[in-house]
Amino acid sequence: MYLILLWVLILPVTAFAFHMELKPKNALLKVGDRHELQCSVKDCNEKVTISWALLEDKPVFAKINTSGSESVAVFDPVATAHDDTLLCKGSCGESTKQQRAVVKVYSFPEAPVISGHDQLLLGQTNTLTCEVTDAYPAEHLRLEWLRGDSMLQTDAESVVSTYTFTPTPEDRQASITCRATHDQEGVPDDEKTKETSVSLTVLYAPQITSISELTVVRVGSSPTLMCHAEGNPRPEIQWKAIGPHGQAVIVGQSEELVLTEMTLVDSGQYECVASNTIGNSTASVNVIVEAPPTNTSITVSPASKVKEGENVTVSCLSDGAPVGRMVLRRFSEDQDVALQSSNGSSTSFTLSSALLADSALYQCEAFNEHGSQKVSTLLSVEAYPLEVEMVSGVMAEMGSKLVLSCLASGCPQPAFSWRSMLDMPVHSRTLNQDSLSQLHLGPLGLAHEQAYTCEAKCGSVIKSKQAEVKVFYAPRGTTITVSPASEVKEGESVTVSCLSDGAPVGWMVLRRLSEDQDVKLQSHNGSSTSFTLSSALLADSALYQCEAFNEHGSQKASTHVTVKAPPRNTTVLVYPSTEVQEGQNVTVCCRSVSFPPPVVVLRKLDNGTELYSPDGNFLLVNLTPKDTGLYQVNVTNDLGYETKIFSINVMEKHSSPSPDWNQIVIPAVCVGMMVTTTVLVLDNLRRARRKGSYELAKCKPGTA
Numbered sequence: 001m002y003l004i005l006l007w008v009l010i011l012p013v014t015a016f017a018f019h020m021e022l023k024p025k026n027a028l029l030k031v032g033d034r035h036e037l038q039c040s041v042k043d044c045n046e047k048v049t050i051s052w053a054l055l056e057d058k059p060v061f062a063k064i065n066t067s068g069s070e071s072v073a074v075f076d077p078v079a080t081a082h083d084d085t086l087l088c089k090g091s092c093g094e095s096t097k098q099q100r101a102v103v104k105v106y107s108f109p110e111a112p113v114i115s116g117h118d119q120l121l122l123g124q125t126n127t128l129t130c131e132v133t134d135a136y137p138a139e140h141l142r143l144e145w146l147r148g149d150s151m152l153q154t155d156a157e158s159v160v161s162t163y164t165f166t167p168t169p170e171d172r173q174a175s176i177t178c179r180a181t182h183d184q185e186g187v188p189d190d191e192k193t194k195e196t197s198v199s200l201t202v203l204y205a206p207q208i209t210s211i212s213e214l215t216v217v218r219v220g221s222s223p224t225l226m227c228h229a230e231g232n233p234r235p236e237i238q239w240k241a242i243g244p245h246g247q248a249v250i251v252g253q254s255e256e257l258v259l260t261e262m263t264l265v266d267s268g269q270y271e272c273v274a275s276n277t278i279g280n281s282t283a284s285v286n287v288i289v290e291a292p293p294t295n296t297s298i299t300v301s302p303a304s305k306v307k308e309g310e311n312v313t314v315s316c317l318s319d320g321a322p323v324g325r326m327v328l329r330r331f332s333e334d335q336d337v338a339l340q341s342s343n344g345s346s347t348s349f350t351l352s353s354a355l356l357a358d359s360a361l362y363q364c365e366a367f368n369e370h371g372s373q374k375v376s377t378l379l380s381v382e383a384y385p386l387e388v389e390m391v392s393g394v395m396a397e398m399g400s401k402l403v404l405s406c407l408a409s410g411c412p413q414p415a416f417s418w419r420s421m422l423d424m425p426v427h428s429r430t431l432n433q434d435s436l437s438q439l440h441l442g443p444l445g446l447a448h449e450q451a452y453t454c455e456a457k458c459g460s461v462i463k464s465k466q467a468e469v470k471v472f473y474a475p476r477g478t479t480i481t482v483s484p485a486s487e488v489k490e491g492e493s494v495t496v497s498c499l500s501d502g503a504p505v506g507w508m509v510l511r512r513l514s515e516d517q518d519v520k521l522q523s524h525n526g527s528s529t530s531f532t533l534s535s536a537l538l539a540d541s542a543l544y545q546c547e548a549f550n551e552h553g554s555q556k557a558s559t560h561v562t563v564k565a566p567p568r569n570t571t572v573l574v575y576p577s578t579e580v581q582e583g584q585n586v587t588v589c590c591r592s593v594s595f596p597p598p599v600v601v602l603r604k605l606d607n608g609t610e611l612y613s614p615d616g617n618f619l620l621v622n623l624t625p626k627d628t629g630l631y632q633v634n635v636t637n638d639l640g641y642e643t644k645i646f647s648i649n650v651m652e653k654h655s656s657p658s659p660d661w662n663q664i665v666i667p668a669v670c671v672g673m674m675v676t677t678t679v680l681v682l683d684n685l686r687r688a689r690r691k692g693s694y695e696l697a698k699c700k701p702g703t704a
Contacts, residue, residue, distance in 0.1 A: 018043045019043060020098070028184075030078060031136060037073040050066050052089075087100055088101065108191055112131065121202075122172075132159045135182065140183050169202075210226070231274065238252070265319070271283070290322060291321055292372065299377075301315065309353050325343050354381045387463065391404075407436055408436075450468075473502060474554070475501065475555040487562040490563050491536065496533075514542035564595050571591045573588075600633060630645055
């Protein structure tokens with residue numbers, strides 16, 4: 001400012017003589033028009049220059065045409081950028097002046113545009129938009145929302161306005177207006193206001209306004225169902241048949257649904273679905289088809305042929321409408337038995353354990369007010385092909401444990417029982433598992449040796465198998481007996497018997513053991529044997545032995561048999577001779593057959609002198625003529641006796657006197673009794689016991 005004043009002060013006085021003109025100084029220009037500003041220098045005799053500039057340091061968006069002292073700024077076309085203050089500067093020689101022009105620009109070419117009105121959702125918050133394009137300046141623009149004559153909303157200084165509201169059913173046919181007003185001064189009145197009205201398009205989901213009522217028809221008829229709906233956009237109609245399990249099948253695509261030749265399966269719910277882009281609506285109608293019972297069926301589960309004892313169910317089903325009554329009967333041997341009767345379209349009867357007598361014709365009969373229908377089927381109950389297997393014979397050792405196994409086939413769950421002889425129940429432990437039954441026996445004894453029967457039952461079928469149990473063991477309790485007694489008289493009958501207990505039965509051997517001889521008298525298969533001596537002899541006296549055998553061992557038993565006899569066959573031998581010289585020794589040897597051993601007495605008959613000998617041997621020592629004479633031998637046992645008489649002749653010697661009898665015999669007897677006789681008696685007794693007889697020992701000649 002100070003520079004300008006200084007410049008003015010120093011200018012020559014003549015410079016202030018010219019002047020400038022700028023027309024117009026205030027201009028309201030419309031965007032798009034052509035407009036000029038004229039600037040001229042007047043009353044200047046010097047060189048004239050003219051220039052244009054904006055008040056702010058910006059380029060001038062105008063075409064400048066200068067000619068001499070005049071200059072024209074052309075706005076073609078006028079733009080919003082021209083809204084500014086222009087300075088026109090002129091100089092005359094050294095003098096300079098300027099003029100200012102205020103240019104205002106406005107634009108309001110188009111009516112407002114409303115959007116969002118064609119997609120309004122009923123009952124939801126919706127927003128409408130009103131926008132004015134190319135309007136300038138915005139601060140002079142006012143937007144108003146109107147419905148009819150009612151002002152809804154006003155927005156100032158804005159080219160865009162939004163109006164938010166919730167459409168109601170009354171808004172479906174209404175319209176709305178957006179009015180734009182440019183209130184800048186100078187704008188022609190006919191250009192100040194522009195408005196746009198639109199109809200509101202309210203979208204809403206379908207609403208079913210009517211649908212057919214419950215329909216009852218007869219089989220074969222063709223009813224028509226109706227369904228009407230409103231909505232925006234216009235709804236489409238679709239019919240669906242709803243199955244018994246909720247499944248839906250499309251059966252129509254229009255408001256009318258024609259159902260032709262209805263059957264029972266066509267009964268049910270029919271659903272009308274009205275839909276558009278906003279949503280859908282559903283309504284339903286029930287259609288009832290009436291007919292006498294049809295499609296009546298009878299089924300047998302698990303099969304029409306079952307095994308005895310199995311579970312079987314007979315079921316009836318019918319499609320009659322209305323639902324009536326169902327009766328299930330069984331026909332067998334001219335009998336009609338009602339097994340089940342119930343209201344409804346189905347019934348069933350279960351045989352928890354079928355019997356052979358349940359084989360029959362089964363009939364289902366369905367009833368309703370329009371008629372009835374019967375169906376039937378055959379049920380066959382068969383016996384199980386039960387078979388029983390078991391080892392028929394079993395050998396087991398005494399004292400061991402035994403398991404008898406019984407296997408049943410052809411039956412899923414057989415019932416087992418065990419019996420012993422005479423149909424007595426078995427109290428031993430049993431174990432049953434599925435088709436196998438086991439009988440546990442033991443420790444085994446003779447009482448277990450019997451037949452065991454396994455019985456299996458499957459329904460009415462009963463089958464059994466028998467196993468014979470044999471308990472084996474080595475022979476035991478072997479005995480030997482002699483009848484009538486173990487001591488008999490010679491010539492009597494005597495029987496030796498053997499008996500043994502063994503399993504299995506083996507064989508028996510009877511032997512006679514004597515003087516180291518083993519004589520087999522009898523050998524016999526079995527547990528017993530016997531041997532009879534019809535006329536016992538002394539030689540039959542012996543040790544008799546029974547031996548029982550089987551494959552598991554043997555056992556022996558023995559006894560003595562003694563045959564007794566009175567003395568017989570007695571013989572007397574004199575050694576060296578019955579005629580001897582005086583002074584010699586004589587041995588008298590008596591032999592006899594008898595048992596028990598006899599007592600032998602030697603007697604001299606003329607004087608009654610007696611000598612005793614247990615073995616029948618007598619030694620006469622140093623004989624004299626007095627010893628000449630008759631002698632008697634008496635052989636005696638408890639059964640009898642026998643005597644023998646013999647003579648001894650002693651020839652005299654004259655050289656020496658003859659010794660007395662007592663002097664000769666007594667020493668000899670004493671010697672014999674002390675030495676020879678004792679040994680011989682013991683030996684003969686031992687041998688006699690072995691042989692069962694007694695025989696005097698052989699004589700040996702004595703010595704003087």
